[in-house]
Amino acid sequence: MLQWLKRKREPDATGNNELVLSEAFPSHDILWRAGTHLPIPDWQQQPWPEDGDEGTLHRHANGWAAAWLDATGSALDERYTRAESANFMLLSVLEPRATRVLLDYLERSRKRVLATLPGIAADHGHGKTVVMVFGEEENYYQYISHYGSGSSQPEAHSSGMFIDAGYGHFVFTQGAFDTMEPVVIHEMTHCLVRHLPIPAWLNEGLAVNTEHRFVRPRPLYRPQELEFLFTRFWNAATIQEFWSGKSFIRPDDGQALSYELARLLVQLLGKDYDALTRFCETANYQDGGEEAAKTVLGMGLDDLAAVVLGPGEWTPSPESWTDGTEKGQF
Incomplete structure (x- = not known):
């Protein structure tokens, strides 16, 4: 013993x-x-x-x-x-x-x-x-x-x-x-939040925004610079990496841009905290939270992403995630 x-x-x-x-x-x-x-x-x-x-x-x-x-x-x-x-x-x-x-x-x-x-x-x-x-x-x-x-x-x-x-x-x-x-x-x-089966982008977005609430952040990018980088990086292929969580472990700038996008999406969801709570209760990493978004928010994740990224092919396609999914907490 x-x-x-x-x-x-x-x-x-x-x-x-x-x-x-x-x-x-x-x-x-x-x-x-x-x-x-x-x-x-x-x-x-x-x-x-x-x-x-x-x-x-x-x-x-x-x-x-x-x-x-x-x-x-x-x-x-x-x-x-x-x-x-x-x-x-x-x-x-x-x-x-x-x-x-x-x-x-x-x-x-x-x-x-x-x-x-x-x-x-x-x-x-x-x-x-x-x-x-x-x-x-x-x-x-x-x-x-x-x-x-x-x-x-x-x-x-x-x-x-x-x-x-x-x-x-x-x-x-x-x-x-x-x-x-x-x-x-x-x-x-x-x-x-480890008890929740939420997708990586939601997990990391919650963590970043909570961190920034108590510790003054040092922005990595100026707003215009971030907008330019978003336009250059996010497309129909890379957004699938984001919804599956794989973009958070990229070895390039895509990792930092994933955290920035997650931060902004959770900020949007946080404007209605009750809806954010219900979304977190039902979101699942297996589909990136798409079904929960439709049920709780009354819209798809593509609509949410379009608020930040503008028009584009942003709908999650779990059937294309051949490399699997991530839960966050990297």
């Missing part, structure tokens, strides 16, 4: 939350994936309790999470420690004060996203949300390589992401703190 030290937050004499060491608890055995550089649980094979109340299930999930983080910290080096807040469990190389600051910011960001997207964002599932902050980029890229992100540092720089695989969790690099605020809000949105 694995053992872990459970940490909790208690107020000190000044009323601030301090991280204090609590009692040790035995964990359930964890099944680990074979052939990995770092401990990666095999969540698909991990047995889940057949019954139990919500409290029991949460404690069970938290036990797995704690054992998982402790094993990961031990596999890295002695600098890594685990700390907790009400809704998060953090593994990092941060000093105690920085740890408290990050956990407090994570809690505030969670509340912000839930308040910004009522009826859309939700905190389903069991166990605290896991967050890992790696001290070195090499360890960060090595870790995310286990989730299909390549075996070495990719050309496109990454400072953080939400990994929606088994036990969903955030991963960041320590050097990302100067830019962590927008990354946390963006990835937190992905985390809190």
Whole structure:
């Protein structure tokens, strides 16, 4: 049986939350994936309790999470420690004060996203949300390589992401703190809409717009420049990549232009928040959200796209998506 030290937050004499060491608890055995550089649980094979109340299930999930983080910290080096807040469990190389600051910011960001997207964002599932902050980029890229992100540092720089695989969790690099605020809000949105089978463009559009609500954006393009690039890039073929989600993983400017188009489409939908909520409840990535658009919005996605792109062949054609679909959360 694995053992872990459970940490909790208690107020000190000044009323601030301090991280204090609590009692040790035995964990359930964890099944680990074979052939990995770092401990990666095999969540698909991990047995889940057949019954139990919500409290029991949460404690069970938290036990797995704690054992998982402790094993990961031990596999890295002695600098890594685990700390907790009400809704998060953090593994990092941060000093105690920085740890408290990050956990407090994570809690505030969670509340912000839930308040910004009522009826859309939700905190389903069991166990605290896991967050890992790696001290070195090499360890960060090595870790995310286990989730299909390549075996070495990719050309496109990454400072953080939400990994929606088994036990969903955030991963960041320590050097990302100067830019962590927008990354946390963006990835937190992905985390809190993961229960919805929405298409990638809707997923990313929600994340970008929520991020921009709380963090002043730095526009990539001037309006006239964006209009020119849209006209040059979007056509009957590339729009199919957008609806299927594949354009978000293009290696060229099409990736950035996909995020810009998603942002603008969700802005349009957000003018009627009730309709946006109903659309998110029924949209499915398998058809890009086309059936939900017709049912909820009373129009096709081609009509929505035409507001931004002008007249064109913008209707989704799922039968042409031979490369499959994406759900977002890249």
